[in-house]
Amino acid sequence: GGSDSPSTESSAPAACETTTSVKLQLQWFTQAQFAGYFAAVDQGFYAAQCLDVSILEGGVDIVPQQQLADGAVDFALSWVPKALASREAGANIVDIAQIFQRSGTLQVSFKDKGITSPADFAGKNIGNWGYGNEFEIFAALTKAGLDPAADVTLVQQSFDMAALLAGDIDAAEAMTYNEYAQVLEAIDPATGKQYTADDFNVVSYEDEGVGMLQDAIWASGERLASDAVYKDTATKFVAASIQGWAFCRDDPQACADIVVSKGSKLGASHQLWQINEVNKLIWPAAGGAGMIDADAWDRTAKLAQETKNLEGSTVLTAAPDAEAYTNEIVTAALAILDGLDVDTKGSSFAPIDVTLNEGGA
Amino acid sequence: MTTVATIKKNRETVRRVRRAILFVVSLLFVAVAWELYKAVGPEAGGKIFGWKLLPRSNNNAMPHVWDMLMRYNRPELRGSDRKIWSVVLAGAWFSFRLALVGFAIGSTLGLGLSILMARFKIAERGILPYLVVSQTVPLIALAPLVVSWGGKLHIAGWTWPRWMSAAVLGAFLAFFPVAVGALKGLTSAPLASHELMDSYAASWWQTLRKLRFPAAIPFIVPSLKLAASASVIGVVVAEISTGLKGGIGRLIIEYAREATGDPAKVFTAVFGAAALGLAMSGLVTLADIYMMRNRPKEASA
Amino acid sequence: MSAIEITNISQAFNLGMSNQVDALTDINLSIASGEFVSLIGPSGCGKSTLLRLIANLLVPTSGAIVVNGKSAKQARLDQDYGMAFQQSGLFEWRTVAKNIELPLELKGWDKTRRQARATEMLELVKLSDFANHFPWQLSGGMQQRVAIARALAVHPSLLLMDEPFGALDEMTREHMQSELLSICRASGTTVVFVTHSIPEAVYLSNRVVVMSPRPGRVAEIVDVSIEGERNDATRDNAVFFQRITAVREALRGVEMSDHVRGIEDR
């Protein structure tokens, strides 16, 4: 039908002869980390592309890229190293848009522990989440000349940051947009007031040069190669998603409200903080949002091959093949968005100031 | 005569009321103990005999009982008008239905297996070790398989709903105690009764129905109690691990992430799960009372 | 045709172990169809064991048993017999009536027919009022009567009864004896009957088999041969007393030798 005309100006779904159903698998629960997709649903960006997108939340044992490879969903979000590991294990999945251009992982510690760089981890209890989210820590340790198995005590963190606040662990893994906010929302029993950024030291893996690529949109390699309709859907999906992210960049408050209305559990100020921090990971995007930067890709792949974990194994045993990512889709998607006058670079992006309330409320 | 009957009935009611009161008392007792410990226990935990066995008593680790209770009556999120108790109640109801399905599947499967094993010695030798093994396979390794294979199942227009995976995982935990307990029970009838059935040339199935099964009931009942708890756990865990929304498991993990700033919140959901377990085994207890109503009881002299 | 043909039967428990018990040795016995045979002998001499062997609930260590012209096993599978055990063996989860209906259920009788038969049997054993009681609500003798009713309910062609009237008072016992006799007479049932009461054995039986104690053997077979129908008059019959004495003497004989041997053993 006519729906494949990329220059459709009308955003009215009525213009579509047919709508394509699309399932997107998130890594985790509804929160502002995925605000762009929720915004795209809410604002009708997907509908304008004749897509009917349903967003599936993640679970502890749901590995999104496996859901994708099994054909249970059409697209999945995943961190790059983990997805590459699945690819190495036979899952034919392809990175078609690198939404987060930077890593948002931190290692947070109380000021008095004096942990300002990975070298200071030596002899400390170092928290991490496990579940494949710990490789940046290993990379940083390796880079600092420390042996993960001997020089530090690695401790898996619970769902919350209580272990850090209680002093069980000296430095906790935290995402800028989530767990870091949680400690800032907590009350310092000594003062009776919320903790402030001044109470903590923060090591940023991105700044330490061991950041790995995180949230990306993955598609089925097999279907991309054989199914033109799917490929077209992918393009539209990426386009509308980026449009959603652009919306969130321009109106973080509206975006946070959308996420809260979708049933996210952490509070409103937390979601606003989160969208603001996530924006920092996406914008500005020099080559256009979603473009995969070859340098960052290679660095991620290299770290994934070289960093040994506690068991002495690495994420990847060989370099990922060239088909593991493609900029073809995102390029076409950006072209659609250009036609819609959407700013896909965000060069003038400036984060806002967010005040976290107690408990994130 | 009728008055005696009424007295008896009244006595029964009195017993039930007393039991309910005792339960409340025991809850109060725990609450008081909790608060007492908070009052005297070390804020940062402590050691006995060099073991770190004393828990921390601070408000993050052990919120005040009233804080937890009050939390039920406050909105789930600021600005939302849904009180937590209604959210937890809805979640518990959702999970309860799943657990019921899991329990039904699991106990049927467990019974079936136990019958198979009671029937064929060789099956017992062949299967039992693997049933044991199956229980040591963590759900985390199974959940993705079940979700993915279930998702591919389409039988005559019926598609596998996502919640079915959770129910199946509940059944996976529930079937084992039933299989083991029922197997023991099915082989527990006295030899003399078997001889009686043999003298009637009763077939194996007849013996099963008329003798083995009724004789197994005292063993099956505790198994069913375990299965009821197990199915709740299985469902709650499966909700967490498969990302199923709407149940108490989901609430627990969502609230757990907020424990840093709102430690009382997660307890509201945890208590919800506990209540769920109580409801399930309450059902089994009712079944127990019904099934054992005609068995000889100890004289209460 | 003989209903039961027992040839060279021996039975040992815990064979080859230190606590081996030779329950029966070299039993030969032939029971005619329609005959009423009682087994009598000291406690532990193997009467119940012999009954179990005939019923194919035990497989003999050696020897052969033929029942109604077929193997004991086949006879069991064909449900040729009814059995009343020494312990009543009622199912505690079934009411009295349901216990009696059990063998009928297994025969596939429909419900109304079963209930009619159960009611009939309950009247026979005088327990109509207790149809809906559970076994543990009955006295010892009442339980035993339920077990008898259960064994008689199917009208088997061969009845094996192990001290069925042991827990009954004299009058109920006599009532049950007459009922049993009239049932057997009417249907030509063959009965093997274990009892400790010599008058009972003589009153009921065509022949009384006296067994000697461990290892159980057939010590003597007393032919009762009282003419005519047995009834209350029989109990005052001179022949009746004569037979009782014969059995008693046979029994004393085997028991004395047991006691003497018992002393020698020490």
Next chain:
Amino acid sequence: MSAIEITNISQAFNLGMSNQVDALTDINLSIASGEFVSLIGPSGCGKSTLLRLIANLLVPTSGAIVVNGKSAKQARLDQDYGMAFQQSGLFEWRTVAKNIELPLELKGWDKTRRQARATEMLELVKLSDFANHFPWQLSGGMQQRVAIARALAVHPSLLLMDEPFGALDEMTREHMQSELLSICRASGTTVVFVTHSIPEAVYLSNRVVVMSPRPGRVAEIVDVSIEGERNDATRDNAVFFQRITAVREALRGVEMSDHVRGIEDR
């Protein structure tokens, strides 16, 4: 002093329910110390129930029981009596010897003393060879003898026995009867004894209590009063036969009325 004083005892089961059973009504009975009293009556008339009441295993619906000058409960707690149940009630997980030792263990006897007594009792019931067998390896009569040995092992001052010899053959029974009498004579034991055998009741007892069927009542008390020691000669005594007839007649009386009533009931 009377050992047992029973006043206006009534016992109903399932009180107030549709299936109420009036097991006993208005029982009055006084048993002197050292006396041997037998209870006899039709099946289900409440003999076992009465024994249970004396032993304080049941609490009467109404009425009072005084044992050895104290309440039945106190007497039980003081371990004044030994009891042999109608069902042997042996523990399947204990050997024969260990079953007999059980009450001795509870009295806190030491091991050697216990074993000596168990050996002695096993000889008494002629089961020395079976000390290390388990109950299910014994015949019915042998199990019953173990239960008797267990009841006698503690030498209680009051013995309650419920059809203890029901499954024994005539000779073993007579042997046990004499043993029981000589034990009681030697130690002045009071015995309440349930039996269905009229000769046994008369032979053993000072008085025979004849009970009427449901609701159980004391119909008649037959004073046996045979002079001198009981021994084999007693069984040929004319008084003995006379008493037997008396008891039998009393029993027929109550049973006939039962039967007539039974017919009316329908």
Next chain:
Amino acid sequence: MSSRSLSVIRSVLPPAVFGVAFIAAWELVVKGFNLKPYFLAPPSKIWQKFTENIDLIWGAAKVSGTNALIGLLLGAFLGMVMSFALSRFKFLNNLITPLAIALNAVPIFVLVAVLNNMFAITSEVPRRIMVTLVVYFIVLVNVAKGLTQVIPTHVEMMKSYAASDTQILCKVRIPNAVPYLFTALKISAPASVITAFVSEYFGGSQNGLGSRITSNIANSKNAVAWAYVLGACLLGLSFYMVSSLLEGVATPGGRAKRTREDR
């Protein structure tokens, strides 16, 4: 052939045949449907990883196994003591049982998270407490039933000896509860193992089987993860076999013989 070796063959052969058939079917399914390793690894691959990582697996199994064992022993002990107490003091029953059920209905790792906050995330105590709780419940439910499901005549008899409730407990109820206890132990054996490593899922030292399994699955190293699962299986199976052996030893008088062995 001696009857002894025959009986060994009889007891080993069926599980072996079944196991081989199962593994072969698994292997065939994986190969036949060309299932990718990220989805399901073939047994041959798992075995290979198992042998390659045997040291690591053994080390991790020791950590989780110790937790499981301590919890199993403690839980069985407490469960028995508590059910004795419950049968002895009836009113406790109404007090304790609902609490035990409630506690047991809370999923393991949630309780562990709560316990982790109460103790310390680096401590093994919460995990052991968790196993203890699970085993305790299983034992309590079964043994409590066994203690009450006695033959009434036996209790009457003991009462006629003026036996105290404690004596009735020791001489009648406990022997009667033995088969129930072993049923409970057999259920507990695998339960203790899985509880021990499930309590590692969300926090604590990363040295046990549980954390290894999760991190390998998250990294799509399915074969390695299943190799650890295999280690867990062996651990659970050995616990089970020990309880089975104990049952044989502790069942006096070959009571099993009283019931029908199938022919």
